[in-house]
Amino acid sequence: MESLPLAQILHRRGAWSGAAETCELDYEGRFLRRKRLTTTTGRDFVVDLPQTTSLDDGDALELSKGGLVEIRAAEEAVLVVTGSALARLAWHIGNRHTPCQIETERLLIRQDPVIRDMLTRLGAEIREATAPFTPEGGAYGHGRTHAHEHGHVHHPADAHGH
Numbered sequence: 001m002e003s004l005p006l007a008q009i010l011h012r013r014g015a016w017s018g019a020a021e022t023c024e025l026d027y028e029g030r031f032l033r034r035k036r037l038t039t040t041t042g043r044d045f046v047v048d049l050p051q052t053t054s055l056d057d058g059d060a061l062e063l064s065k066g067g068l069v070e071i072r073a074a075e076e077a078v079l080v081v082t083g084s085a086l087a088r089l090a091w092h093i094g095n096r097h098t099p100c101q102i103e104t105e106r107l108l109i110r111q112d113p114v115i116r117d118m119l120t121r122l123g124a125e126i127r128e129a130t131a132p133f134t135p136e137g138g139a140y141g142h143g144r145t146h147a148h149e150h151g152h153v154h155h156p157a158d159a160h161g162h
Helices: 086-095 113-121
Strands: 006-011 021-025 031-038 044-054 060-063 068-073 075-082 107-110 125-132
Touching: 021 031, 044 060, 075 086, 075 113, 086 107, 086 113, 113 125
Parallel strands: 006 044, 021 068
Antiparallel strands: 006 060, 031 044, 060 068, 075 107, 075 125
16 A cells, blocks of 8 residues: 655745645644645645644645645635724734634634624624635734733743753
């Protein structure tokens, strides 16, 4: 039995060029370290990254047997948020550490009845939709908003008495 191609090298969007196969993943699926994936043409491969990583729409994984696989954001259920006070609504979404795709005329969030209720009470207009979901990365660098830490300083191991 032939082993599957292995993807251990990640190229961020804009840092690669050329032809690539495509793999569509939803927001949760784009947060991984080691996982078997399938391209849109049915080719299986295994991702084995050094650490859990948030893949972005347009990133590419380099396969050990040659070639690239471009990561695309798959369509998924979202809430489209609009209203006259969009910046205020975005602040409330961010204050709850909810991933949010920010566009000029609208915000997209994953379907969440609690956040939906809060936004409705704040005057937002909300409709359900299916769309690729590509929220903003965290304020502390590349990646997920829920993966950052609040003021925690990492100390050397010996500082904890280990």
